[in-house]
Amino acid sequence: MDLSLTPEEQAFRDEFRAWIEDNHPGPAPRGGDQIQYEFEREWQRKLHAGGWAGVSWPKEYGGRGATLIEQSIFGEELARARAPRPANVLGLVMGGPVVIAHGTEEQKERYLEPILSAEEIWCQGFSEPESGSDLASLKTKAVKENGGWRITGQKVWTTFAHEAKWCMLVARSDQDAPKHKGLTYFLMDMDQDEVEVRPLRQITGEAEFNELFIENAFVPDENVVGGEGNGWMVAITTLMNERAGLGASAALGLSNSLDELIDLAKERGVADDPIVRDRVARLKIGIEGLRLGALRALTATMKVGTPGPEGSIAKLQWSSTNQALTELALEVGGTDTLAKDNLWAYRFLRSRANSIEGGTSDVLKNIVAERVLGLPKLR
Amino acid sequence: MNFDFNDEQREIKSTARDFLGSRFKAETVRQLAERENPYDDALWRQISDLGWPGIAIAEEYGGLGLGVVELVILQEELGYVCAPSPFISNAVAGLVIEAAGSDEQRTRWLPGIASGEARGAAAMTADESPIVGAAAGSSVIVINDHDGGHLLETSAATLERLDLIDTTRAYFRVSGDGGDPLPGGPEIAMAAIDRATVALSAELVGVAQRALDMAVEYAKEREQFGRPIGAYQAVSHRCAEMLWAVEEARSLLYYAAWCADAQPETLPLAASMSNARASDAATSVTHNAIQVLGGIGFTWEHDVHFFLKRARVVAQLLGSAGMHRGRVAELAGLG
Numbered sequence: 001m002d003l004s005l006t007p008e009e010q011a012f013r014d015e016f017r018a019w020i021e022d023n024h025p026g027p028a029p030r031g032g033d034q035i036q037y038e039f040e041r042e043w044q045r046k047l048h049a050g051g052w053a054g055v056s057w058p059k060e061y062g063g064r065g066a067t068l069i070e071q072s073i074f075g076e077e078l079a080r081a082r083a084p085r086p087a088n089v090l091g092l093v094m095g096g097p098v099v100i101a102h103g104t105e106e107q108k109e110r111y112l113e114p115i116l117s118a119e120e121i122w123c124q125g126f127s128e129p130e131s132g133s134d135l136a137s138l139k140t141k142a143v144k145e146n147g148g149w150r151i152t153g154q155k156v157w158t159t160f161a162h163e164a165k166w167c168m169l170v171a172r173s174d175q176d177a178p179k180h181k182g183l184t185y186f187l188m189d190m191d192q193d194e195v196e197v198r199p200l201r202q203i204t205g206e207a208e209f210n211e212l213f214i215e216n217a218f219v220p221d222e223n224v225v226g227g228e229g230n231g232w233m234v235a236i237t238t239l240m241n242e243r244a245g246l247g248a249s250a251a252l253g254l255s256n257s258l259d260e261l262i263d264l265a266k267e268r269g270v271a272d273d274p275i276v277r278d279r280v281a282r283l284k285i286g287i288e289g290l291r292l293g294a295l296r297a298l299t300a301t302m303k304v305g306t307p308g309p310e311g312s313i314a315k316l317q318w319s320s321t322n323q324a325l326t327e328l329a330l331e332v333g334g335t336d337t338l339a340k341d342n343l344w345a346y347r348f349l350r351s352r353a354n355s356i357e358g359g360t361s362d363v364l365k366n367i368v369a370e371r372v373l374g375l376p377k378l379r
Numbered sequence: 380m381n382f383d384f385n386d387e388q389r390e391i392k393s394t395a396r397d398f399l400g401s402r403f404k405a406e407t408v409r410q411l412a413e414r415e416n417p418y419d420d421a422l423w424r425q426i427s428d429l430g431w432p433g434i435a436i437a438e439e440y441g442g443l444g445l446g447v448v449e450l451v452i453l454q455e456e457l458g459y460v461c462a463p464s465p466f467i468s469n470a471v472a473g474l475v476i477e478a479a480g481s482d483e484q485r486t487r488w489l490p491g492i493a494s495g496e497a498r499g500a501a502a503m504t505a506d507e508s509p510i511v512g513a514a515a516g517s518s519v520i521v522i523n524d525h526d527g528g529h530l531l532e533t534s535a536a537t538l539e540r541l542d543l544i545d546t547t548r549a550y551f552r553v554s555g556d557g558g559d560p561l562p563g564g565p566e567i568a569m570a571a572i573d574r575a576t577v578a579l580s581a582e583l584v585g586v587a588q589r590a591l592d593m594a595v596e597y598a599k600e601r602e603q604f605g606r607p608i609g610a611y612q613a614v615s616h617r618c619a620e621m622l623w624a625v626e627e628a629r630s631l632l633y634y635a636a637w638c639a640d641a642q643p644e645t646l647p648l649a650a651s652m653s654n655a656r657a658s659d660a661a662t663s664v665t666h667n668a669i670q671v672l673g674g675i676g677f678t679w680e681h682d683v684h685f686f687l688k689r690a691r692v693v694a695q696l697l698g699s700a701g702m703h704r705g706r707v708a709e710l711a712g713l714g
Contacts, residue, residue: 001388001448002381003637009380069380262712271713274705281704284711285652289627292382292634299382313623362612368622369615373595376610 013073019050020081028084037087037163044086044118053116054092061100061112068298075249091115091122095168102226102234123164125155125212126235133363136179136232142171148220151188154213161197161210164190170231183231187223204349247294250318254287261329268332279328286321290314309371312364319354319361326351391449395456403460405682412546417463423495433493436473440489447574447639451581458585461685463547465498471575472499472521478571479527479563488519502553520553523572527565529558545692547685573650576697577635580657583693584628587661590668590686591621597672614671621664628660648710655703658694665690
């Protein structure tokens with residue numbers, strides 16, 4: 001057991017840390033979603049120019065070929081520096097890896113570079129109004145025609161849909177096959193009249209997500225990823241990638257928030273309150289538990305090759321800790337932090353989604369119970 | 380970075396799992412727990428033959444010269460079987476004497492502690508917490524107080540046997556004046572106690588893991604309303620949360636053990652985080668295990684109560700979870 005960084009890992013960290021210092025774009029500008037989005041896009045261009053976009057991608061596809069530990073260091077350093085997220089985060093974390101794993105040579109040639117450079121933004125069309133946790137029950141229909149497919153249906157919770165060029169879309173291509181078997185994974189061009197994007201206003205007042213109304217949209221044959229009928233398998237890879245990316249950098253984000261909460265407690269004169277102290281300690285322990293669990297999982301994953309269902313525990317830890325942290329901040333901060341434009345109020349409201357997005361805590365507990373503990377399935 | 384055991388450590392773990400599984404079967408633990416002295420001399424000799432009492436003691440004093448990581452591996456497995464053994468107390472005495480003792484004290488006591496022939500025991504008298512296993516079998520007792528502690532020969536100490544809920548070990552309160560001061564000073568003694576705290580966390584993680592295993596096994600087999608109870612989410616989600624607690628405590632434990640060996644400046648925070656989490660995990664997981672087991676879990680006949688009682692007592696040795704969280708709050712930046 002050795003938790004210190006190897007010389008290579010340390011060199012990786014130092015190099016990236018120095019690069020961020022020289023290139024940090026400063027705090028995000030205010031003035032609306034569009035301005036902020038352009039800011040994140042510019043940041044990704046900078047990352048790309050520096051060779052820091054797609055760190056997990058193999059070198060032959062324009063990435064850095066970083067090990068899992070290095071990817072984790074990369075995320076931690078971004079969080080430590082409070083750097084913005086890159087604009088095309090779904091393309092980097094999900095789209096690219098799926099094309100690399102399941103795409104044809106032509107697809108790799110066509111799609112990967114514009115993902116890295118943020119020239120083409122990606123979004124994800126999985127969830128539907130009637131298919132949330134039970135994703136495989138989705139109804140969006142793909143009908144074969146000459147040279148391609150016609151897609152009709154409705155998608156929801158599509159982040160960045162209004163900015164996106166490509167949508168990773170799972171649709172039912174075979175109405176008669178069993179529900180997991182009849183799905184196909186498409187890359188749908190968002191620039192067509194048959195796709196309508198409507199922003200979905202959330203409890204924070206903003207609209208990070210959208211609804212997609214798709215009415216007979218066209219997707220050519222060459223935009224099928226992983227072959228007809230394999231959509232479920234391809235989609236699962238993307239979800240695994242989404243979860244593997246979490247862990248240590250999420251813990252660092254929480255750690256930043258906890259530092260701010262501690263400052264707030266001092267400002268408010270409650271740093272000596274035994275209840276506040278006990279709850280802060282619980283948060284600290286939860287955050288470190290998440291970070292260390294993520295590192296243990298990384299070591300295990302590097303040995304066996306694929307991330308295991310244990311990643312579900314990390315997601316549970318993260319969402320519950322972030323929710324508890326923001327709740328405490330509101331109690332410590334008092335009425336001021338309940339103001340509509342207060343950052344803690346925003347974080348509190350936003351954190352309510354943490355236990356729903358990317359797999360609800362309830363479904364994750366099913367996964368842990370069935371796939372880690374081997375308990376019988378309810379179904 | 381490699382957050383996993385190396386080959387030697389894995390070997391120690393699997394030897395411990397096999398050895399302890401065969402020596403401390405449930406029925407053996409039950410029999411020993413009903414005796415006045417729960418420690419079996421023959422079993423102690425076998426443990427000593429493996430070199431375990433000296434696992435973290437330097438080779439020059441007859442130990443194996445390994446570290447807290449290896450000690451933690453053993454202690455987790457000892458917790459997993461709820462072993463009636465004075466192992467932990469002897470190991471803690473060794474940690475304190477080696478860290479804070481004089482050359483003479485080390486030479487006098489450590490070889491016996493390492494070989495298991497002259498056991499030590501350790502206590503923190505400051506809060507009157509009970510000490511494990513200062514039975515007639517021990518030769519020296521380490522008393523920790525705010526002055527850096529001192530040594531008391533068992534023959535010169537007054538021992539009061541405590542009749543605690545955990546009967547798988549013998550607990551005592553110790554008194555006695557005088558004794559031989561440890562010259563290392565409070566700071567060094569405290570660092571040794573932090574290592575002991577981590578070893579206790581390991582025991583708690585082992586206890587929690589066993590209670591979880593019992594609950595999961597039962598949830599797979601027990602049928603009500605026509606299906607295994609583990610198929611109901613009220614039960615399966617409870618089990619998932621138990622695993623979450625155990626794994627979180629385990630991550631913090633291994634980290635704290637590594638800090639003790641490789642990064643001592645981070646040990647105070649790591650030790651308290653690990654002990655607070657492990658105490659909560661072991662108490663909540665044993666409670667939940669009884670809930671999953673239902674009525675049978677409340678009977679004397681089922682073994683889970685040994686783990687419940689062990690968890691509760693160990694969670695309060697060397698500081699409660701709340702005390703450790705107080706220290707975490709301070710070190711996390713609240714001052």
